[in-house]
Amino acid sequence: MLSVLIVLRTLAVAGALALLVRRMRREVVHRQAWRHYLTAFVLLTAASALESAVVLSGAAVGTSGLLLAVPLRLASTLASLSLYRGVATWFRLREKTLPAGRVDWLVGVSCVLGVAGVANVVLDVPEGVSGLAAQLRWLHVSSLAVLLTALVVAAFRMPAPVRGRARGIAATVLVVAVTQILYVVLGPRTEVVLAAWAGWVLLAVGFGWLSLLPPRPVPREHPSTYAVPVASSAGLLLGLAAVVGAGLRLAEGHWALVFGVAAIAGSSARMVRLVRDLADHDRARRQAGTDDLTGLANRREFLRRLGLHSQAGDPFAVLLLDLDRFKEVNDQHGHAVGDDLLAATAVRLEGALPPGAVLARLGGDEFAAILPGAGTGDAVGTARAMLTAIEVGASIGVADTCGTEALTGTELLRRADAAMYAAKAGGQGVAVHDDAADRAWRRRLALSDDLHLALGPDAAPEAAGQFAVHYQPQVSAAGTCVGVEALVRWQHPRLGVLAPGAFLDVLEERRLMPALTALVARRAVADLARWRAAGHDLRLSFNLSSTHLCDPGLLPLLDELVAGGADPAHLVVEVTETSLMNDPDRALVTCQDITARGFSLSIDDFGTGYSSLAYLANLPADELKIDRTFTSRALADARIAAIVAGTVELAHHLGLRVVAEGVEDTATLDLLRELGCDESQGYLHSRPVPAAEFLSWLQARQGVTAAVR
Incomplete structure (x- = not known):
């Protein structure tokens, strides 16, 4: 009877392995996750084959010797960790901007060690070979617990197309975890062994069913911003608990000390990496909003700040500055001299602006500024101070929210642009937006489009x-x-x-x-x-x-x-x-x-x-x-x-x-x-x-x- 059940277990796991191989060859988006699932079932198939060979040879199923217990528990533990890695990869692939292979492997291992360390503090573990087998069993149970936790998180945090699959697999992993805990607590009884094998068969059937489902598109979403810090903190706390418990039970808590220290080291390394990632992210975010040449805000950041000021509803003014005849500087002296001129201009403009102002380079020789709380008179005074500071020919358009209907930031920038062209056409340096300037700007824009249609490369x-x-x-x-x-x-x-x-x-x-x-x-x-x-x-x-x-x-x-x-x-x-x-x-x-x-x-x-x-x-x-x-x-x-x-x-x-x-x-x-x-x-x-x-x-x-x- 036992031989038949072992053969059935082996066939179920091998069948799931074959289905996973087929799915991985067809999958494109989630292939990395399916590769981890495939690795797990390769290990499970090897363990099942080993167990079948030993049992069919007449050896006792519940032996605690190294011949059966140690390889089986190692294979099962590594399989659980590989399944965890597949789930983590699956979870990460919701956000396609993240590399597919970047999973929190270290977090999972640290949590497994922490759980095993706490178990060693709570339970009595025998010495010798039996103790080693027991430790491997607890590592296996700990890995199942971490895998189950990851699946539960995925079942609630992942989008709907993936959430149902995660719940189904979580249920089968729960069955396996319960049977393994019973195996550890009650010992290798026949009914417990049968339940444990039944759990693995259910897991194999579950992943086989999962591999038969058609691929579904996963919408792009931002991953949870709390999952990695919380998991790292959990591993750190579990490790500390194991170390403290080992200190209280030093004579028989040496395994807990080893597991606890390892969990603390892994979680600490992941936290250090997390801090570094956050610093890199913050630096990348700043760079995404910064102009490389001048160090000022770029167009993207300026428009974002402009939108914030518009939403706040407080009065503010926008200045748009364009250098006169800048192209001639590039043509006569080269782009390197032109870049030096732009960088020096940015420094002088910053010195001419009042506190709280936002200065940006929109591109080319165009600069823009936001003056919070400024009216027309203050904005014009600041514009003239900017012209005096840079000591080169320039034209500035001024637009403000004072005395006008509610305007979006984009509309205010457009008005400043129209006023700038009026200033350039009139040679007066500074011009304030008015309806005439706006109409002239619109006519100029329309002429520009018409000229492109008539003389551009795609003209009829x-x-x-x-x-x-x-x-x-x-x-x-x-x-x-x-x-x-x-x-x-x-x-x-x-x-x-x-x-x-x-x-x-x-x-x-x-x-x-x-x-x-x-x-x-x-x-x-x-x-x-x-x-x-x-x-x-x-x-x-x-x-x-x-x-x-x-x-x-x-x-x-x-x-x-x-x-x-x-x-x-x-x-x-x-x-x-x-x-x-x-x-x-x-x-x-x-x-x-x-x-x-x-x-x-x-x-x-x-x-x-x-x-x-x-x-x-x-x-x-x-x-x-x-x-x-x-x-x-x-x-x-x-x-x-x-x-x-x-x-x-x-x-x-x-x-x-x-x-x-x-x-x-x-x-x-x-x-x-x-x-x-x-x-x-x-x-x-x-x-x-x-x-x-x-x-x-x-x-x-x-x-x-x-x-x-």
């Missing part, structure tokens, strides 16, 4: 038709039209025709200027080819922005125009004096590459920048254009007229052609001719007009000129 081919090229003539001193300047107009679907001043700064901001320049140049070159084929000897000028001058796609664009049949001798590339001085060395190299390809180079808006005469002498320019700010005032101001005369004389000595822009009346034109200007351009001759209209103007102009001659 027909969207380029929104941009039209207009032409303004350049007339010689003799009255002959010798050239045209290509100027762009945006035929906006909703806003109508927009001049460049309405959208070029937004275009620069979105880094779409090269796309627009290429579009204008290709169309203008095609129009010029038609005019020259019709017998009109003209040259064509088109502008480069300050950013496009150093763009790597510029020279390939010029090569493309030449490859398409354009004669570079008839094309003039206009660059502003300001763009030349943004990065003089690089700009000089680019200008030399332009003229080396046969294109002419024109210095546009001369007089508005700060270029030195030495730099002007080295520049391979062919033309100099006097800005309208001088030509429009030359007639009324003798000093301005003297500046224009000196500029013309200097340009002629350098071999440059002089074109006066912004000519709107005959008197100004006569003065400019007297001062030596070679050509003029302005509304007096013609406004910028489409290609067909310009051709009509040109034909009429040539007829009038011929009649006069």
